[in-house]
Amino acid sequence: MKNLTQLLIGLLVAIVMLAFATNTVTAQEKAKAEKAKTAQETKQKAPPPNPVLFENEKMRVTEGRIKPGEKNEMKARGERLNIAINDAKTRVHYSDGKKEERERKAGSVRFNKAGTSSTENIGKTETRSVIVTLK
Numbered sequence: 001m002k003n004l005t006q007l008l009i010g011l012l013v014a015i016v017m018l019a020f021a022t023n024t025v026t027a028q029e030k031a032k033a034e035k036a037k038t039a040q041e042t043k044q045k046a047p048p049p050n051p052v053l054f055e056n057e058k059m060r061v062t063e064g065r066i067k068p069g070e071k072n073e074m075k076a077r078g079e080r081l082n083i084a085i086n087d088a089k090t091r092v093h094y095s096d097g098k099k100e101e102r103e104r105k106a107g108s109v110r111f112n113k114a115g116t117s118s119t120e121n122i123g124k125t126e127t128r129s130v131i132v133t134l135k
Contacts, residue, residue, distance in 0.1 A: 005085075006135050018025075025065070033115045035103075039088050043053075048076055050062035050063055050064050050131065051063050051116065053130070057135065058134070059129060059132055059133060059134055059135060060068055060130045060132075060133045060135065061131070061132050061133075062128045062130075062133070063128070063130060063131075064082075064128070064130070064131050065126055065127065065128050065129075066090070066119060066121040066126065066127045067121060067126050068123060068124055068125065069121065070121055071093070071118055071119065071120035071121070072118055072119050072120075073094050073118060074093065074116060074117065074118040075116065075118070076093065076115070077112070077114065077115065077116070077117065077133070077135070078114045078133050078134060079112070079113060079114045079133070079134045080111075080112050080131055080132060080133040080134065081109060081110070081111055081112075081131070081132040082109070082110045082111075082112055082121070082129050082130075082131055083107075083108075083129055083130040083131075084104040084105060084106055084107065084108045084109075084110075084127075084128075084129050085106060085128035085129055085130065085133070086106050086124075086125065086126075086127070086128050087103075087104065087106050087125070088103075088104045088121065088123050088125065088127035088129075089101070089102070089103055089104075089121075089122050089123035090104065090119050090120060090122060090127060091119070091120045091122050092115050092117050092118070092119050092120075093117060093118045093119075093120065094115070094116070095116040095117065096117075101108070101122070103118055104129075105126070110130070130134070
């Protein structure tokens, strides 16, 4: 009788441990799948690189477009002139966590110092600009 009780308790413990091990593996697999899905969605939402309009040894001229709700990647950018093609409302995110909202008018020109930042379009229309990056 004592051996039967010990056998049943051992079997019960084994079943409980197996159940927890299965849940842990399943949770890990779910987390991994969710992470892969999020990475794929982020990759799909990332805007394409700016087309180069002109480039020489002194400067590079690109066309920048950001759709409403989109945000370009956080990266280091050189000194540049940003010429607004249309009115726009943007939020600039800096690497130190600071944020700055900007209202741009068509035809306005802004000089941006070199630094790491990301720009988010918080307006209702696509932002369009010509960016002249100094080399």
